[in-house]
Amino acid sequence: MSDFREQALRYHAEPRPGKISIEISKPAETVTDLALAYSPGVAEPVREIAADATNIYKYTAKGNLVAVISNGTAILGLGNLGHLASKPVMEGKALLFKRFANLDSIDIEVSHRTTEEFINTVANIADTFGGINLEDIKAPECFEIEQELIKRCNIPVFHDDQHGTAIVTAAGLLNALEIQGKDISKAIIVCMGAGAAAIACMELLIKCGAMREHIYMLDTKGVIHTRREDLNQYKQLFANNTDKRTLEDALAGADVFVGVSGPDVLPPEALKLMADKPVIFACSNPDPEIKPELAHAERSDLIMATGRSDYPNQVNNVLCFPFIFRGALDVRASVINDEMKLAAVQAIRAIAKEPVPQEVLQAAKVPSLEFGKAYIIPKPMDPRLLSRVARAVAEAAVASGVARIPMPEAYFQP
Numbered sequence: 001m002s003d004f005r006e007q008a009l010r011y012h013a014e015p016r017p018g019k020i021s022i023e024i025s026k027p028a029e030t031v032t033d034l035a036l037a038y039s040p041g042v043a044e045p046v047r048e049i050a051a052d053a054t055n056i057y058k059y060t061a062k063g064n065l066v067a068v069i070s071n072g073t074a075i076l077g078l079g080n081l082g083h084l085a086s087k088p089v090m091e092g093k094a095l096l097f098k099r100f101a102n103l104d105s106i107d108i109e110v111s112h113r114t115t116e117e118f119i120n121t122v123a124n125i126a127d128t129f130g131g132i133n134l135e136d137i138k139a140p141e142c143f144e145i146e147q148e149l150i151k152r153c154n155i156p157v158f159h160d161d162q163h164g165t166a167i168v169t170a171a172g173l174l175n176a177l178e179i180q181g182k183d184i185s186k187a188i189i190v191c192m193g194a195g196a197a198a199i200a201c202m203e204l205l206i207k208c209g210a211m212r213e214h215i216y217m218l219d220t221k222g223v224i225h226t227r228r229e230d231l232n233q234y235k236q237l238f239a240n241n242t243d244k245r246t247l248e249d250a251l252a253g254a255d256v257f258v259g260v261s262g263p264d265v266l267p268p269e270a271l272k273l274m275a276d277k278p279v280i281f282a283c284s285n286p287d288p289e290i291k292p293e294l295a296h297a298e299r300s301d302l303i304m305a306t307g308r309s310d311y312p313n314q315v316n317n318v319l320c321f322p323f324i325f326r327g328a329l330d331v332r333a334s335v336i337n338d339e340m341k342l343a344a345v346q347a348i349r350a351i352a353k354e355p356v357p358q359e360v361l362q363a364a365k366v367p368s369l370e371f372g373k374a375y376i377i378p379k380p381m382d383p384r385l386l387s388r389v390a391r392a393v394a395e396a397a398v399a400s401g402v403a404r405i406p407m408p409e410a411y412f413q414p
Ligand SMILES: NC(=O)C1=CN([C@@H]2O[C@H](COP(=O)(O)OP(=O)(O)OC[C@H]3O[C@@H](n4cnc5c(N)ncnc54)[C@H](OP(=O)(O)O)[C@@H]3O)[C@@H](O)[C@H]2O)C=CC1
Pocket: 073, 074, 075, 076, 077, 078, 136, 137, 138, 139, 140, 160, 161, 162, 165, 192, 193, 194, 195, 196, 197, 198, 218, 219, 220, 221, 259, 260, 261, 262, 265, 283, 284, 285, 286, 306, 307, 315, 316, 317, 318
């Protein structure tokens, strides 16, 4: 067994299995404590909530609680390995919610037969939570699942692989293009993958100024074009009226490659086909579409990012989901809308252009970081993500009319 594999397995197994636990938040030592916590005291908040459901936020943990829910059909780039195998990833998301945004989070892995059964399962338990983060659910089912749950739930429902990924990709790409001296409205973009992450990333890039007709999307059968008859309704939105058919055809003269597909699908020599100063986001996890060392060996003028923590430029939804939920829950937003997503993009982007605090350099184990080709996007452990992204999101929720309470006082304290 490799050292790293052994280390990763031991990390998950010891000293106790898993990565999260539940802690109690009130005294529970004496007879008086128990009389308050349980019978008879617990009857009082029960009566208050029965009389007015919004009291649930006052007397229970709901308002700070996010469910991370998966069926294991698209676990990272590892594929459909079933709901049980997705549990380490979902516990990992819960760990990140707590570590970066102090949100309590619990993972729920659902076994189901039909899409409707999954939707009903989630809809029936949704009221317990402040928000629902859907994770690693494959396309195209993920689109219907999210849309239906948004309709049926009274709390934010957010498919992280779609929108978390899209927000971070947009923030990173806008910065990378700025460094390369390119304009997104003129950029030719190749998107490898046509699933949850791909469709959402490209839709958000279009909202940020990219041109739909400049996007070449590929699935396992090659370029998605108007003469294909095997496209689902989501892929059809990206059917390009083009003669390009292969990855190499699409890469010729392209400015950007966004990989949200699978490992090692971008041959290093194909990078030569791209325009000057290209941007390569190889975001498949754990193994990117191309290894950074191979890409850098092929060309010196590119900007390279992956989804991993162990290379520079980590384009990963961890830079978004803890903070977008923090902002949404802090103003009790009913949904996470486009205004909130675009506010998150701009807030994440801006942090990368500012001097990096010493504690971030220490956590990243690097002597310095400065906005440029090897630092296009903040590090996940940057504490400014919490204060700045959550605030921008909460303000956007209030301004767009989906907040159910005003900005909390804490946001106005120095
Ligand atoms: N860095 C990050 O933050 C994130 C990265 N990702 C990564 O993106 C990838 C996709 O995730 P997600 O969208 O949720 O999964 P989905 O299952 O929804 O979509 C996968 C897509 O990738 C396509 N694909 C798979 N293999 C290839 C290949 N060899 N060539 C071309 N296309 C291929 C599939 O094609 P077809 O439609 O033909 O089956 C499908 O369109 C994963 O590797 C995941 O780790 C996802 C979310 C966040």
